[in-house]
Amino acid sequence: MRKAPAPYRPRVLTPIARVPGLDYGVLDELLGYSLRRAQVAMFAAFHEATRGVDITPPRFTALVVIGSNPGMSQSALGNVLGIARSGAMLLTDWFEAQGLVERRRRPNDGRAWGLHLTPKGERLAAQLRKRVLRLDLERTRALTAAERRELLRLLEKLAA
Amino acid sequence: MRKAPAPYRPRVLTPIARVPGLDYGVLDELLGYSLRRAQVAMFAAFHEATRGVDITPPRFTALVVIGSNPGMSQSALGNVLGIARSGAMLLTDWFEAQGLVERRRRPNDGRAWGLHLTPKGERLAAQLRKRVLRLDLERTRALTAAERRELLRLLEKLAA
DNA sequence: GGAGATTGTTATAGACGATTACAATTTTCG
DNA sequence: CGAAAATTGTAATCGTCTATAACAATCTCC
Numbered sequence: 078m079r080k081a082p083a084p085y086r087p088r089v090l091t092p093i094a095r096v097p098g099l100d101y102g103v104l105d106e107l108l109g110y111s112l113r114r115a116q117v118a119m120f121a122a123f124h125e126a127t128r129g130v131d132i133t134p135p136r137f138t139a140l141v142v143i144g145s146n147p148g149m150s151q152s153a154l155g156n157v158l159g160i161a162r163s164g165a166m167l168l169t170d171w172f173e174a175q176g177l178v179e180r181r182r183r184p185n186d187g188r189a190w191g192l193h194l195t196p197k198g199e200r201l202a203a204q205l206r207k208r209v210l211r212l213d214l215e216r217t218r219a220l221t222a223a224e225r226r227e228l229l230r231l232l233e234k235l236a237a
Numbered sequence: 238m239r240k241a242p243a244p245y246r247p248r249v250l251t252p253i254a255r256v257p258g259l260d261y262g263v264l265d266e267l268l269g270y271s272l273r274r275a276q277v278a279m280f281a282a283f284h285e286a287t288r289g290v291d292i293t294p295p296r297f298t299a300l301v302v303i304g305s306n307p308g309m310s311q312s313a314l315g316n317v318l319g320i321a322r323s324g325a326m327l328l329t330d331w332f333e334a335q336g337l338v339e340r341r342r343r344p345n346d347g348r349a350w351g352l353h354l355t356p357k358g359e360r361l362a363a364q365l366r367k368r369v370l371r372l373d374l375e376r377t378r379a380l381t382a383a384e385r386r387e388l389l390r391l392l393e394k395l396a397a
Numbered sequence: 398g399g400a401g402a403t404t405g406t407t408a409t410a411g412a413c414g415a416t417t418a419c420a421a422t423t424t425t426c427g
Numbered sequence: 428c429g430a431a432a433a434t435t436g437t438a439a440t441c442g443t444c445t446a447t448a449a450c451a452a453t454c455t456c457c
Contacts, residue, residue, distance in 0.1 A: 188403065216268075346423070
């Protein structure tokens with residue numbers, strides 16, 4: 078158990094509306110700006126769904142991945158999140174201070190910790206998985222099921 | 238002309254690779270994580286294309302929008318970028334210090350500035366539009382033209 | 398057994414954006 | 428018209444997030 082970082086103050090990221098009467102030029106043909114707008118929109122919904130739970134997208138991702146991969150290392154966590162080891166450590170510190178994650182020594186590797194959800198962490202992860210999945214579907218109800226699948230496929234292709 | 242913020246040190250955001258042998262659980266069905274991975278991938282390409290030019294995605298967006306809408310206000314710029322007025326001001330300060338953007342008083346509104354590209358700003362904007370569009374197409378060459386159009390459409394639908 | 402790689406840790410620094418408060422100006426409306 | 432409310436830019440401050448670099452402990456690979 079280590080020091081807990083400062084309490085979380087939610088960032089109110091409201092969706093980026095199109096400014097009427099403005100010419101967006103080449104931005105309309107580029108993926109970068111569209112991706113950001115979509116991401117902000119999804120984040121706003123995420124924030125809505127996790128109201129009062131003190132959870133951010135990276136924290137959610139971490140909970141899910143640790144839950145699905147008990148004993149994974151902090152470095153692997155950092156790789157999943159796309160952040161440096163030091164960041165993964167601060168994140169783990171926070172989880173430990175909240176009683177959501179445990180560090181356990183690995184028998185065959187004295188360097189790395191194995192990360193495990195506590196029972197409290199399991200409960201929270203289960204609850205959030207449900208809530209976030211529901212919000213995600215709600216937010217994307219403008220899309221048909223086929224469109225949603227297609228979007229996921231194209232994004233995956235882009236990131237690969 | 239105001240004080241220039243600290244010089245830009247590029248963040249090396251390498252694409253987030255999938256960690257082999259790891260179970261991503263519900264993340265594979267959620268749009269949030271996919272969006273982030275795709276955005277990071279596009280940012281890495283963007284960074285590659287703007288090498289040596291000291292430009293970030295928000296700066297690029299600002300250049301394009303100011304170029305397409307001469308005389309627009311700082312507040313409108315903030316709205317396009319999804320940031321607060323204070324942030325738009327710092328951004329404008331930086332542009333002004335670089336000699337890329339000019340603030341001009343508006344005749345019919347003594348509160349707001351009108352933002353205009355300088356000739357130098359015009360040249361940079363034109364060059365970057367070309368380079369970024371090229372990189373965007375290159376990065377998305379894993380997609381067919383139809384897929385790319387469809388992706389843009391779906392993202393737009395999501396952000397709306 | 399030793400060189401090099403990996404892991405966690407700590408400390409430091411920078412970029413970014415929010416918030417708040419304020420002054421000047423414009424708009425709204427009684 | 429004239430006062431209240433809204434808008435715009437500005438300044439100061441704060442918090443969050445992440446990277447970088449250096450270090451020790453441990454493991455891997457010849």
